[in-house]
Amino acid sequence: ISGELVVYLWGGYADKSCDRLWDADTLATFFSCSKALTAITLAMQVDRGRLQYSDTIDRHWPEFGQNGKKEITVLHALQHQAGLQYLREKDGTVAVLDQYELTDLKAMDRWIEIQKPIFPPGEVSIYHALSFGWILDGLMRSVDEKGRSVGEFLKDEIIDKQGIEDVFIGGMPEVEYRIARVRSHTRNNRMVLMEWMCDVAAISTTAPIYYWPKSIFRKELKNMYGAKDFKLANHPLTRKVRPPAANGVGNARNLAKVLDVFEEGRLTSKEIPDKIREPKIVGKFDQVLGARVHKGHGLLYTKSPL
Structure with a gap:
């Protein structure tokens, strides 16, 4: 809080298969926390005048506007x-x-360009x-003056300049040996079953989302070479993928250091963190x-007890 480390705990296994314990230097795939870093890097570009939240994406990336996507704004995304x-086929x-398409930025750009919206943009x-x-x-x-990806911009403009270590989006082969392995729970996992048996609401909401093959979430996961669980994060080529x-x-x-320096206004003018401190979509x-x-400007919001 305000630059001071308040609590830092760890425990358990980094790799149960070989009894490798988790320690202070263990790294982990932090999945959708990556989205907060993406939001911060784009907020920095807004602050620098490279784009506005209200801009349509095709203003900066013309090919994106195909197939009914011309009205999609930066804020919508x-x-x-x-x-x-x-992503859908024609x-x-x-x-x-496959893993080779997923690590090819140009190929992924083309996939995005040819997509048609599944739902009307801006409605839900x-x-x-x-x-x-x-x-x-x-x-x-498209907007960065050097054509950098989010991961490259993060490294150049935040990690290196602020002296922060051990935060990566793509391209970190030198630390592979420090990364914890992801294990997937199963439907037979005892703790999961115990929780579900005591929580009818959890059964009714999460079971269709995570286990029904036609759910939106299962379709999203299928884009990653037909993956059925999160163990795909252990593949070095998956970690090489830069889209964040x-x-x-x-x-x-x-x-936490990255989020802290942003919140303190050390990465942008003070107006930017002030602007995005409150959600724009509440309780949907x-x-x-x-x-x-609660969502807004690329972030999910929750009330802190502090």
Whole structure:
């Protein structure tokens, strides 16, 4: 808080298969915390006058405007209102991309460019688990004066300049040995079953989202070479993917440092963190997250007890 480390705890296994314990230097895939970093990098570009939240994306990335996407704004994409929750083939079936396409920025740009909105842009906010990153990384490379990706901009303009270590989006082979392995729970997992047996609401909301094959979330996950669970995060090529929706790697201490320097106004003018401190979408039910959430400018909001 205000630059002071208040609590930093760890425990358990970094890799249960070989009894490797979690320690102070262990790194982890922090999945959708990556979206907050994307939001911060784009806020910096807004502050520098490279774009505005109200701009249509095709103003900066003309090819994006194909197939009914001309009215999608930067804010729509940041607030999960673009209607592009998952990628589809031309016949409307869910696209299953291989690892080589997913690591090819130009190929992913083309996939985004040919998409048609699944829902009318701006009408509903439904979590874009993966496409959030593909859309906004393409936008970042279009507006940045050096053509950098979100991960490259993050490293150059935040991590290096602020002296922060161990926060990455893409391209970190030198720290592979420090990254914890992801394990997937199963339906037979005892703790999960115990929770569900005691919470009827959890059964009714999360079971259809995470286990029904035709749910939006399962279709989003299928884009990642037909993945059925989160173990795909252990693949080095997955971590190489730069589009920044769910592939950030780091630890809690240094991720908190990035958020702290932004909130203090050290990355932008003070007006920017003030502008995005309050949500713009309040308490709306999200069909992917299975809960009523507050969203705005690329962030999810919750009340701090502090």
